Amino acid sequence: MSGYTGCKRYVRYLGLFFLPILAFAVFMAGCNNEGGENEGKPAQLAAGVPDSVKKIAEERGLSEKDVEAALKTYIPSGKFDDYVLFASGGHSGQVFVIGVPSMRLLKTIAVFTPEPWQGWATGSAETHEILTSGDMPIGEDRTLNWADTHHPALTETNGDYDGQFLFINDKANARVAVIDLRDFETKQIVKNPNTISDHGATFVTPNSEYVIETTQYATPLPFYEFASLDEYKEKYKGLATLYKFDREKGRIDESASFSIELPPYWQDLCDAGKKVSDGWIFCNSINAEMATGGINEGNPPFEAGISQREADYLHIINWKKAEEVFKAGKTKELNGAHIIPLDTAIEEGILYFVDVPKSPHGVDVTPDGNFIIASGKLDTHATVYSFNKLMDAIKKGAPEKDEFGVPVLAFDDVVEAQVEIGLGPLHTQFDSDGNAYTSVFIESTLAKWRLGPPIYNGPDPWTLVEKIPVQYNIGHAVCAEGDTVSPDGKYCVALNKWSIDRFLPVGPLHPQNFQLIDISGDKMELLYDMPIGVGEPHYVQMIKADKLKPWLVYPEVGFDPATMSVDPEATTVGNEKIEIDGNTVRVSMSAIRSHFNPEHITVNQGDKVTMYITNVERARDATHGFAIDGYNINLSLEPGESTKVEFSADKPGVFPFYCTEFCSALHLEMMGYLLVKPGPGS
Ligand code: K7E
Ligand code: CUA
Numbered sequence: 001m002s003g004y005t006g007c008k009r010y011v012r013y014l015g016l017f018f019l020p021i022l023a024f025a026v027f028m029a030g031c032n033n034e035g036g037e038n039e040g041k042p043a044q045l046a047a048g049v050p051d052s053v054k055k056i057a058e059e060r061g062l063s064e065k066d067v068e069a070a071l072k073t074y075i076p077s078g079k080f081d082d083y084v085l086f087a088s089g090g091h092s093g094q095v096f097v098i099g100v101p102s103m104r105l106l107k108t109i110a111v112f113t114p115e116p117w118q119g120w121a122t123g124s125a126e127t128h129e130i131l132t133s134g135d136m137p138i139g140e141d142r143t144l145n146w147a148d149t150h151h152p153a154l155t156e157t158n159g160d161y162d163g164q165f166l167f168i169n170d171k172a173n174a175r176v177a178v179i180d181l182r183d184f185e186t187k188q189i190v191k192n193p194n195t196i197s198d199h200g201a202t203f204v205t206p207n208s209e210y211v212i213e214t215t216q217y218a219t220p221l222p223f224y225e226f227a228s229l230d231e232y233k234e235k236y237k238g239l240a241t242l243y244k245f246d247r248e249k250g251r252i253d254e255s256a257s258f259s260i261e262l263p264p265y266w267q268d269l270c271d272a273g274k275k276v277s278d279g280w281i282f283c284n285s286i287n288a289e290m291a292t293g294g295i296n297e298g299n300p301p302f303e304a305g306i307s308q309r310e311a312d313y314l315h316i317i318n319w320k321k322a323e324e325v326f327k328a329g330k331t332k333e334l335n336g337a338h339i340i341p342l343d344t345a346i347e348e349g350i351l352y353f354v355d356v357p358k359s360p361h362g363v364d365v366t367p368d369g370n371f372i373i374a375s376g377k378l379d380t381h382a383t384v385y386s387f388n389k390l391m392d393a394i395k396k397g398a399p400e401k402d403e404f405g406v407p408v409l410a411f412d413d414v415v416e417a418q419v420e421i422g423l424g425p426l427h428t429q430f431d432s433d434g435n436a437y438t439s440v441f442i443e444s445t446l447a448k449w450r451l452g453p454p455i456y457n458g459p460d461p462w463t464l465v466e467k468i469p470v471q472y473n474i475g476h477a478v479c480a481e482g483d484t485v486s487p488d489g490k491y492c493v494a495l496n497k498w499s500i501d502r503f504l505p506v507g508p509l510h511p512q513n514f515q516l517i518d519i520s521g522d523k524m525e526l527l528y529d530m531p532i533g534v535g536e537p538h539y540v541q542m543i544k545a546d547k548l549k550p551w552l553v554y555p556e557v558g559f560d561p562a563t564m565s566v567d568p569e570a571t572t573v574g575n576e577k578i579e580i581d582g583n584t585v586r587v588s589m590s591a592i593r594s595h596f597n598p599e600h601i602t603v604n605q606g607d608k609v610t611m612y613i614t615n616v617e618r619a620r621d622a623t624h625g626f627a628i629d630g631y632n633i634n635l636s637l638e639p640g641e642s643t644k645v646e647f648s649a650d651k652p653g654v655f656p657f658y659c660t661e662f663c664s665a666l667h668l669e670m671m672g673y674l675l676v677k678p679g680p681g682s
Helices: 002-014 022-030 051-060 064-074 125-132 229-235 319-326 342-347 387-396
Strands: 084-090 094-098 107-109 154-157 159-169 175-180 184-189 210-214 236-246 251-262 267-272 280-285 311-319 332-333 338-342 353-356 360-365 371-377 381-386 415-420 427-429 435-440 445-450 464-469 474-480 489-496 512-517 523-531 540-544 577-581 584-592 595-597 599-602 608-615 624-628 632-636 642-648 651-659 670-677
Touching: 051 064, 064 523, 084 236, 084 332, 084 489, 094 311, 125 642, 154 540, 159 540, 184 251, 210 251, 210 267, 229 236, 236 267, 236 280, 236 319, 251 319, 251 342, 280 360, 280 371, 311 319, 311 360, 319 342, 342 353, 353 381, 353 387, 371 387, 371 427, 371 435, 381 387, 381 427, 427 474, 427 670, 435 474, 435 489, 445 474, 474 540, 489 540, 584 599, 584 624, 608 632, 632 642
Parallel strands: 251 338, 267 360, 360 427, 584 608, 599 670
Antiparallel strands: 084 094, 084 540, 094 107, 154 159, 159 175, 175 184, 210 236, 236 251, 267 280, 280 311, 311 353, 332 338, 360 371, 371 381, 381 415, 427 435, 435 445, 445 464, 474 489, 489 512, 512 523, 577 584, 584 595, 608 642, 624 632, 624 651, 651 670
């Protein structure tokens, strides 16, 4: 509870400032509440259902089931959720943080899209730098300020979430971001220099040694070299990139990262092996036909061309071997990145294929690592591959090769089971009792089915147990820690693409629908619908809330979130000043309830202004904003945070600056003036 001791320390600061008594009173009221929530008052257990409750249910037309669902999801004021969802924000480019079972939105983490509330790339030099470091490597305007986020991946230790970092990909531009879960802020964005779109990202190896990213739509390698579609087979490539994660630094180390060249088969989702299958990666693909579309030229459209064959290829990649080959220098360099050529990958035994029926999408490894489950979107089955059988088949030698020379294992040698689950299966999660949960898109259900030995040793292995309808068109599903080595069961959430009639109409663009499902009983029960009114989430991970240990305030005053350390340039109390040197102006500013210091900044038109602003507060939630009207600048300064603002004072006039977070009774008075004297030519 650093915020609590912070209050006491802040009382000392108060002597230094002349603050109106009112603001002080409001502040101390805030202090008194600290550490108060969730403190152990004895629970008041309801003894039977009182008539008043029955009356409410009657008046509101609620069934017994509705009341039960309400009780299972209600979190009283000041109590916390048991689980946290990290949801991709789709084309909002962000990540949503949601509590389970309440399904309350706790935060949107700014990632690839400027976000003014958090001051993300809307004024602070540090966040602007992080965002633009993922810009396009070519072109006159390299700006990328939107993204299509698909798959978040929490860091893992021995295959279990450890709550330290979160990765997420941008499908639209092949970027990967790193979010630090100490302050829930994006720390790094990496643009793949050789691929333009990704999808099989982000997935981590069991100790987060690597973050996996595969290309979605094949393009020439590198992506900005031109090759006509007639040269598709020769010039277009897929790429699996393994980004080395440096946990100490909390950053991807691009110099220790490498890619593996793949045929242009449109690699889709991936999962890393775990336990027995640690060291391997499994990725689906959907265009073994190598169709190039061209409906306007009389060719079959992509959707038909890509669905001609009965099967596509599951890619089986030995990443430990690939790492050895990379370290031995058997790579080519392209745009500063290391690539293992396809021929080398084949020779070294890094890459194998096996058929997956009917345009597969998801691929998911069971918690024990023994099975790999792949689902064909146009199939009614989930196909289960045995890891041991795959290894035996590799040892035995593949009977066939694809047209690039990649060994193709015999399907019948490696399949453990094909489970009939429904039309359009996509993604699979797991519980702690040997069950799998597969989202079934076309029929809009979540299907629960039994795995087989050794992970499930009861009666009727590899059979469907039950299906629950969802509203509507489920994409991914997530269950509590359901893709780790130790799933929790309890809850799943169906991530539905369409909501149609579930919410009050808000115009033709409908929200997505997250549906919370209780899986703890014999029957799955739908508990709650949560509209997602911004972007289209794809994948989500659900972590136990107590694994997250976020800071409540920054650990020291002057902290720079970009470096996660005290900025030596940060303004300290008593050192507020304005230094002018020719046409450069340096402002050292502090922010505290309820004033900025300095309050007047007078510069000449054309001056280059750099401001170091520190929020010197130590109280929890005492955030200040800093906006300059007309200069397109807004920051969020969390307690202890220091940030840098750079701008050119190119517009003459008088520009109020003010605090954009309602921080105290005298918040409106927390302002100042930027006075820009016109230059000689204006
Ligand atoms: Cu939407 Cu995982 Cu990108 Cu399936 S993906 S739904
Ligand atoms: Cu500081 Cu409002």
